[in-house]
Amino acid sequence: MTDIRYQTSDASTEPLLEVRDVHLSFKGVRAIDGISFQVFPRQLFAIIGPNGAGKTSIFNSINQVYRPQRGDILWKGRSILGLKPNKTAEMGIARTFQNIALFPHMTVIDNILTGRHVRMKRGWVAGFLWVGPAKREEMANRAKVEDIIDFLEIEQWRKYPVGLLPYGIQKRVELGRALAMDPELLMLDEPVAGMNLEETEDMARFVLDIQDELGIAMILVEHDMGLVMDIADRVMVVDFGKKIAEGEPGEVQRNPDVVRAYLGEEFQSAELQEAAAEASEASERVTTAADSV
Ligand SMILES: Nc1ncnc2c1ncn2[C@@H]1O[C@H](COP(=O)(O)OP(=O)(O)OP(=O)(O)O)[C@@H](O)[C@H]1O
Numbered sequence: 250m251t252d253i254r255y256q257t258s259d260a261s262t263e264p265l266l267e268v269r270d271v272h273l274s275f276k277g278v279r280a281i282d283g284i285s286f287q288v289f290p291r292q293l294f295a296i297i298g299p300n301g302a303g304k305t306s307i308f309n310s311i312n313q314v315y316r317p318q319r320g321d322i323l324w325k326g327r328s329i330l331g332l333k334p335n336k337t338a339e340m341g342i343a344r345t346f347q348n349i350a351l352f353p354h355m356t357v358i359d360n361i362l363t364g365r366h367v368r369m370k371r372g373w374v375a376g377f378l379w380v381g382p383a384k385r386e387e388m389a390n391r392a393k394v395e396d397i398i399d400f401l402e403i404e405q406w407r408k409y410p411v412g413l414l415p416y417g418i419q420k421r422v423e424l425g426r427a428l429a430m431d432p433e434l435l436m437l438d439e440p441v442a443g444m445n446l447e448e449t450e451d452m453a454r455f456v457l458d459i460q461d462e463l464g465i466a467m468i469l470v471e472h473d474m475g476l477v478m479d480i481a482d483r484v485m486v487v488d489f490g491k492k493i494a495e496g497e498p499g500e501v502q503r504n505p506d507v508v509r510a511y512l513g514e515e516f517q518s519a520e521l522q523e524a525a526a527e528a529s530e531a532s533e534r535v536t537t538a539a540d541s542v
């Protein structure tokens with residue numbers, strides 16, 4: 250089911266984002282140790298790796314919450330190192346967080362509207378005051394928020410305080426707030442963590458719709474390997490801040506370094522499993538032979 254339409258090796262297509270040899274340390278802890286990759290328009294690029302591998306740090310470096318000590322990060326060919334995080338959001342890089350970061354007492358509509366304010370020309374204070382041209386802009390924003398609410402199928406909760414909603418719906422609201430920023434690149438940090446199967450399937454469907462219908466490129470960090478292998482166009486595997494593999498999902502699953510470091514038996518290819526079974530039988534035969542000597 251992997252769709253490689255956006256899997257572009259076509260030299261004529263410029264990457265949207267390019268991460269070049271980025272290094273980031275915290276008092277001796279190497280969170281990112283020389284990572285490079287590119288994300289192309291409309292691509293669904295996944296980053297996987299064990300806990301503490303540096304995945305969230307990569308997101309925080311891209312939107313300039315963290316400042317890498319070495320390397321460069323280019324957005325449409327221009328370095329964005331040193332910009333403020335709100336500037337990267339204005340340029341079209343949005344994200345959701347590993348832990349929900351919403352305003353629990355505010356309604357769904359108002360939470361999503363906060364994402365919209367990144368785009369406001371007249372300032373959100375004027376928008377709330379409801380005066381002059383700001384009023385028109387605010388009305389357009391509210392219409393956009395309603396579109397997002399329809400798209401994410403959360404109409405029935407639109408006026409509820411977010412804190413009262415089920416976890417899966419809160420995650421969807423967070424996604425809505427990121428979409429309200431009109432991003433060209435959306436970074437999703439473990440969007441299905443803690444979700445049940447049904448919520449996970451819903452989220453997967455929305456991620457695919459965002460790619461297909463809205464044409465937004467995404468970087469997906471996720472521990473749910475089934476989801477990643479099903480929906481990503483390209484997968485990068487990180488371990489201890491380093492890239493250990495990158496390729497199409499099938500390719501990555503077959504990579505012996507990845508299998509060893511991370512994926513485990515569940516995702517080993519049939520051939521690898523066979524080879525492993527043969528090797529273990531052979532070693533048993535040797536042991537038995539040795540015992541009988
Ligand atoms: N602000 C920080 N200060 C100090 N150390 C940090 C900071 N942020 C991350 N680290 C460290 O950097 C390393 C990578 O952390 P990061 O959160 O990027 O990993 P991760 O791959 O997102 O892990 P997880 O799957 O658990 O979310 C870890 O050793 C972490 O403790």
Ligand SMILES: [Mg+2]
Binds near residue numbers: 304305306347438
């Ligand atoms: Mg993380």
